[in-house]
Every structure is written in C-alpha cells, then in structure tokens.
Amino acid sequence: MSEDHSQKDFDAWATEYRQYYKKSSRADFEFRFSRMLILASRRWTAYIDEAVQQETGHTRARWQTLFAIAFADEPVATLDLSERMGVQWPTLIRSLNDLETEGLIKRKMNPDDKRSRLVTITPKGRKALMQVKKVLDPLRQNALQQFTKEELATAENLLERLLLTVRQL
Secondary structure, three states: OOOOOOHHHHHHHOOOHHHOOOOOOHHHHHHHHHHHHHHHHHHHHHHHHHHHHHHHOOOHHHHHHHHHHHOOOOOEEHHHHHHHHOOOHHHHHHHHHHHHHOOOEEEEEEOOEEEEEEEEEOHHHHHHHHHHHHHHHHHHHHHHOOOOHHHHHHHHHHHHHHHHHHHHO
16 A cells, blocks of 8 residues: 655645645645644654564553653652643553553652642663663654754744644634
C-alpha cells in the first residue's frame, strides 16, 4: 500500500480539492498544514510505538508516564500528572496501576489532600526509562537530523502556540 502523503501526491489524487479551497488562500494553507500535522503525528507515533515496544515491551502510555514522573523533581500528584500528559484520568489510572504492580512507580497518599495520591518513579522504573531512552533518542536523532536547532525551536514554538490555542477552544 503506498503512502500518498507528499504535497505532490496529494495534488495528484485530490483532484476535486480546489472546489473546496482556493489556491493560496488562508484556508488552503490551514488545511494543508493541519493535514500534514496529522499525518506526521500518526506516522511518528506508529514508528516510535513499534520500535519501543519491540525493544523494551513498554507501550507509549507506560513510557510517557514514566518520563512525566521522572522529569519532576518531586512526587507528582495524579491530577497534575494527568494535566501534564494531556490524558484522561481513567487512562492514566490504568497505566499507573500497571506500573505500580510491576514496581516501576510508587504511590502514596498526599498529606496535603487526602483525596490525592503522589507518584514517584522507583529505581526499577528509572532503569526501564533508560531502556526506552536508548531506543527513542536514536530514532529521534535520525528523523530530525535534517533540521537545524533553530528550525526545531521554531517548530516547537509553533506547535506550542497551536496547542495553547486548541486548549482554549
């Protein structure tokens, strides 16, 4: 199955596109940008998910949770963790339950809020995280080496602004 994702391929098969979007209009650029954003995101996610799971056995939900916990300098409240990761509460709780069962994290009651739990990563969790990092870092470097640091910073800024806008909708 071919992947018709390039602009040239899109123009070849989307023969009726101009009935909906005028060439070089703002709407044309917005559609094309959002289309490529979605396609790149889907492909990138599938690429890293497959590689990481094949090498380490960890799903994206698990390793992203481990990273989010490890990057904090102190125990993280479950609600804060959910917000930082942009995931729904039930999804996060399932991941945390699995990670705790395997000894990769610890949860304890929050002394400031008895309804909340604080989450920390264990040494075993850090070891698992380093296994994931050893797979992810070279994948990321290979995919992004064609871009300058300035281009990466610009793209990050653009995506951050988009994310902030979408959160406010």
